[in-house]
Amino acid sequence: MSPVSPELDERILLRMATSRDAAMASAVLERAHFIPHVCDNVGALVQALLRGAGAIMLAEEVLVGPALVELTGALAAQPPWSDVPVLVLARQGADSRAVANAMDEFANVTVIERPMRVAALVSAVRTALRARRRQYELRNLLEGLRDADQRKTEFLATLAHELRNPLAPLGTALSLLQRKRPVPEEAAKYYELMTRQVEHMVRLVNDLMEVSRITRGKIELHLGPVLLDAVIDDAVELSRPLFDRAGHSLTVEVAGDPLVVRGDAVRLTQVFSNLMNNAAKYTPAGGRVTVTARQEGRQAVVSVSDTGTGLEPDMLKAIFEMFVQVSGTARDAQGGLGIGLTLVKSLVELQGGSVEAASEGLGRGATFTVRLPLMKNSTLSVRQTPMSQDGWGPSIEGTILVVDDNRDAADSLAELLGSMGATALVAYGGEEALELAREHDIDIAVLDIGMPGMDGCELARQLRAQPRGKELKLIALTGWGQQGYRERIAAAGFDHHLLKPLSLDEFMAAL
Template sequence: MSAEAAELEQRILLRTATSRDATVAGAVLSRAEFAPCACADMAALVHELQRGAGAILLAEEVMDRASMAKLAGALAAQEPWSDLPVIVLARQGADSHAVSVAMDEVSNVTVIERPMRVAALVSAVRTALRARRRQYEMRALLAGLRDADQRKTEFLATLAHELRNPLAPLSTALSLLARKRPAPEEAAKYYELMGRQVDHMVRLVNDLMEVSRITRGKIELHLGPVLLDAVIDDAIELSRPAIERAGHALEVDVSGEPLVVRGDAVRLTQVFSNLLNNAAKYTPAGGRVKLAAWQQQRQAVVQVSDTGAGLAPEMLNAIFEMFVQVSGTAKEAQGGLGIGLTLVKSLVELHGGSVEAASEGVGRGATFTVRLPLSKNGAAPAPQRSQDSWAAVIERVVLVVDDNRDAADSLAELLRTLGATVLVAYSGEEALQLARGQGVEIAVLDIGMPGMDGCELARRLRASPGGAAIRLVALTGWGQQGYRERIAAAGFDHHLLKPLNLAEFMRLLSR
C-alpha cells in the first residue's frame, strides 16, 4: 500500500452542523495529531469514505433520514472485514429520534453528549482509530490467507500436471514393451526412458519432503569443512544434462584460491544445482548460463546468472516464497512446483548465509547471489567419490513384505537377479509363518500395512528364535521425523524411502 493510501485510511471524516463547528472540531483533532477531513454534505462524506477513512464524526443536527440512508448504504457496501467506527455528537437532553435511528442502522456507533470535554472527544477518537487499525490488520491477514489459498490451489494443479508429465511416457513405454515385445537391444531405450521419468518423479517427491522438513525445522545438516570448488563441480555435473539439452553455453569462473566453508556438502550441492537448473529452465534455447565464485572479505560469493526470462521488480523477494512462480514463464520453465528457490533460501540461511535475486527486468535475465561465511579452520579434506555396489551379489535369504503385491513381487524379482534367495509375503501374519525355520538374514518390510503393520512385524521377528541376527530394513513412503523415531524404536537397522535406491540398498548391505 502506498503512503498516500495509508494516510487516507487514518482520516477522521467530519460532518458538522456549521462550517464554524467544522473549523473548531478540525483544530481540536489536528492538535491531537489526528487527520480531520471536513465534508460539506453527506454525499461528500460518502465520496471520501470510499477513498479511505479511520472513523466518522457526525453532529446530530445533520442526521436526517435521507442523509442517514446514504451513510448506511455506503457502510453496508464495505468489505466484510470493515466495521467503520461512527462517533455521534448528540445534543444535551432526552434521546432524539435521529440518534436512535442511527444506532439501529449503523452497527459501530459511539454517542457523546454535548457539551463535552476535549479530552473525552480525543479519547473516543483514539479508541475508534485503534479499533480501525485492528480491522486493517485483519484485512492484511485475510489477504494473506487468500493469497496462500490461491497459491495452494495453483500448486496442486501444477503438481498434478508435473506428475502426469512423467506418467505419460511411462505408460506409453509400458504399452510398447507389451505390444511389440522388442529384442533386448531395442528394449534398452524404453528402459532408459522409463528410468529417466521415474527419477524425475522421485525428485519431485523429494523436493516436497525437503520443504516439509525445512518448514517444520526438522532438517539435519552434517556440518564440516567443505571445499566449495568441489561442491560447485558436483552441482555442475548434476545440472549439465539440463543445460546441454537446452543448447546453452555454460561459463564457469571460479576463484583460483580454495574457498572453504563450514557446511553440508550434499545440501550445498543441492543449492547450486537448483540455481543452475532454474537458469537452464527459464532461459530460451541457445542462451548463456554463467557461474562465478570468489572471496569477498570473509565470505564466499557464488553467483549464477542467465540470459533468460528475467524478473519484474516486485518478484525479486517474492520469488523465494513457497509455491511462487513467475506468471507467464510456465512454457519457458517446462513446469516446476515453485519450491526450488524456497529450498535454496532455507538451506543457505541454515548455513548462516544469504541469497538475493537481481534482474534488469522481464526478458533481461536474472542473477542469484549466494553468500556463505568462510571457514576459520583452513582447507577441507580432499573430496572422496563414493562407489556404487551395483555389481555386488546378495547370496543371502531375504524376506520381502509389502501389502502392495506389485511392489513386493517386483522387488523380489530384482533381488533374485542379484543372487538372493527371496521369500515374499503380503501381510505381517503371512510373513511370520513364512519366516519360521527359513534362516532369514535380511527382512525388507513395508510399514503402512493393514492389520499388523511393519513396526509390529519387526518386533515379532526380533523376538523369534534367531531374530536378533536378522538385518531389518524399513522400506516406506513415510520419511517424517515421527515415523523415523517409531521405526527406530521398533528395532529396524535401516530406514529407506520408496522407491528403493538400489545403490544405497547395496551399500547398506555391504557394511
C-alpha cells in the same frame, strides 16, 4: 476498499454542522496526533470513505434526510472484514430522532454528548482507531489466506501436470512391451525410457518431501569446512545436461584465493545446482549463464546470472515463497514444481547465509546472489565430493523376506533381489510373513511399515522374538521420513530405515 497509503487508513473523516465546528474539531484531533480530514458534505465523506478511513466523526445535525440514506448505504457496502467506527456528536440528552436513527442504522456507532471534555473525545477516537487496526489485521490475514489458497490451487494443478507427464511415456512403454514382446536388445530402449521417467517422478516427490522437512525444521545438516569452488564444480556437473540440451554458454568465474565456508557440502551443491537449473530452464535456447564466486569482506558471494525471462519488481522477494510461480513463464520452464527457490532460500539461511534476486524486468534476465560467511583461518587440503559416484554390488547372498501389502511392489522387489543372486521370499501380510520366517532361515527382512492389520513395526517386534530374531537384519521401507516415524521404527528394532522408492545405492549400503 484497499488502502492507497497508511495515512488514508488512519484518517478521521469529519462532517460537522458548521465550518467553525469543523475547524475546532480538526484542531483538537491534530493536537492529539490524529489525521483529520474535513468533508464539506456527506457525499464528499462517502467518496473519502471509499479511499480509506480509520473512523468517521459526525455532528447529529447532518444525519437527516438523503444524507443519512447515502451514508447508511455506503457503510452497508463495506467488505466483510470492515466495520468503520462512527462517532456521533449529539446535543445534550442524546435522545433526538437523528441519534436514534443513527443507532438503528449504523452497526458500530458511539454517541458522545456535547459539550464534551477534550480528553473524552480523544479517548473515544483512540479506542475507535484501535478497533479499526484490528480490522486491518483481519483484512491482511484474509488477503494472505486468499493469496495462499490461490497459490496452492495453482501449485496442485502444476503438480498434477508434472506427475502426468512421466506417466504418459511409462504407460506407452508398458503397452509396447506387452504388445510387441521385443527381444532383450530391442526392449532395452523401453527400459531406459521407463527408468528416466521414474527418476523424474522420484525427483518431484523428493523435492516435496525436502520442502516439508525444511519448513518443519526436521532437516539435519552435516556442517564442516567446505571449499566453494569444489561445490560449484559439482553443481555445474549436475546441471550440465540442461545447458547442453538448450545450447547455452556457461561461464564460471571463481576467485583465485580459496573460499572456505562452514556448511554442508551436499546441501550447498543442491543450492547452486537448483539456481543453475533455474537459469537454464528460464533462458531461451542459445542463451548465456554466468556463475561468479568472490570474496566481499568476511563473506563469500556466489552469483548466478542469466539472459532469460527476467522478473517483475514485485516478484523479486515473492519468488522465494512456497507455492509462488512467475506468471507467464510456466511454459518457458521445462517441467518442475517451482519449489526449487524455496529450497534454496531455506538451505542457505540454515547455513547462516542469505539469498536475493535481482532483475531489470521481464525479458532482461535475472541474477541470484548467495552470501555465506567465510571461515576464519581455514584451509582444505582435500577436495570435498558431495555426491558419491560409487556403484552398487552386482550380487547378494542369503535369504531375504520381502513383506508388503502392495503386491506389485513386493513381487517386483523380490524379483530384483532374485536377479542379484538372493533367495527372495514374498509375503503380503504380517501373519504370512511370520509363517515363512518359522519355515525358513531368514537372513534379511524388508518390511513395509504401513500395512493393514499387523503393521511393519509390530511384525518387526514379533520377528525379533523368534529364536533367530536377534541375528536377523531388519530393514524398514516406508514413504514416511518424519522424525516421529523414525523414532517409532527405531524402537521397533529395525537396523535401517529406507524411503520409498527404494534406492539400490542405499539398500546395498545397508546390507
